Amino acid sequence: MKIKDAQKEFLHYTEEYRSLGTSCLLKIHHTFRVMNLCETIAKSLNLKKKDVEIAKLCGLLHDIGRFEQWRNFSSFDDSSTVDHANLGVEVLEKDDYWKSYFTDESIKKTVFNSIRYHNKYSVPSDLSERDQMFCNIVRDADKIDILYLYTRKEIHVDTENQAFSPKVYQCLMMESQINREDKKNKADWLAISLGFLFGINYEESLRILMKNDYYNKEIDIYQEETNNLELKEQLENFRQKVKVYRKG
Numbered sequence: 001m002k003i004k005d006a007q008k009e010f011l012h013y014t015e016e017y018r019s020l021g022t023s024c025l026l027k028i029h030h031t032f033r034v035m036n037l038c039e040t041i042a043k044s045l046n047l048k049k050k051d052v053e054i055a056k057l058c059g060l061l062h063d064i065g066r067f068e069q070w071r072n073f074s075s076f077d078d079s080s081t082v083d084h085a086n087l088g089v090e091v092l093e094k095d096d097y098w099k100s101y102f103t104d105e106s107i108k109k110t111v112f113n114s115i116r117y118h119n120k121y122s123v124p125s126d127l128s129e130r131d132q133m134f135c136n137i138v139r140d141a142d143k144i145d146i147l148y149l150y151t152r153k154e155i156h157v158d159t160e161n162q163a164f165s166p167k168v169y170q171c172l173m174m175e176s177q178i179n180r181e182d183k184k185n186k187a188d189w190l191a192i193s194l195g196f197l198f199g200i201n202y203e204e205s206l207r208i209l210m211k212n213d214y215y216n217k218e219i220d221i222y223q224e225e226t227n228n229l230e231l232k233e234q235l236e237n238f239r240q241k242v243k244v245y246r247k248g
């Protein structure tokens with residue numbers, strides 16, 4: 001497996017989707033940033049060179065389902081369309097397309113698991129430790145880049161001047177990730193991104209988030225934007241949580 005060739009194939013595959021609009025182009029950029037973050041995290045874990053390459057491959061392919069999702073639904077909303085992670089695995093399975101990215105069949109299960117579980121609430125505990133690790137690397141990298149996109153306003157939530165709903169806010173204060181199913185209003189979308197913090201797996205990921213100050217930047221944007229005093233206060237309380245948060 002040569003990661004350079006895999007990147008070339010990815011660019012070739014996504015070529016035709018570029019004409020569908022900027023949304024697909026943004027996903028291509030997201031993909032390459034996630035791939036690079038996977039490399040950084042994998043290196044921080046002192047993985048062997050070959051495993052660093054596998055981590056990059058997982059990052060490169062994690063969102064491959066996004067393009068067919070957009071072509072079919074013009075939407076990236078999984079809840080009203082299709083689970084893009086499962087779709088990604090289907091895309092690679094079809095006509096053995098995965099062979100255009102790597103030929104080593106022994107890593108297929110690992111790569112597919114990292115794609116399938118990158119967007120799920122948690123990683124199944126019956127996966128091998130090694131597979132769980134690659135899943136967790138991709139999940140961290142993806143979360144970091146999503147938070148970056150919030151600070152760039154490339155992802156933006158209209159909170160409709162609402163505050164976080166009680167259960168969702170309680171989750172944040174108890175330092176737990178938020179389950180998408182608990183979302184009650186538009187502001188809760190924002191809470192989900194903040195709750196990513198508690199799903200971060202690796203010290204290096206946390207270091208990247210803190211170094212870039214993504215949380216303070218995101219909180220600043222929404223505090224400034226909302227007129228809802230309760231939301232302003234909830235955001236401030238979360239800011240304080242971030243300040244002292246240490247991975248358990």
Ligand SMILES: [Fe+2]
Nearest residue numbers: 062063118119
């Ligand atoms: Fe994704």
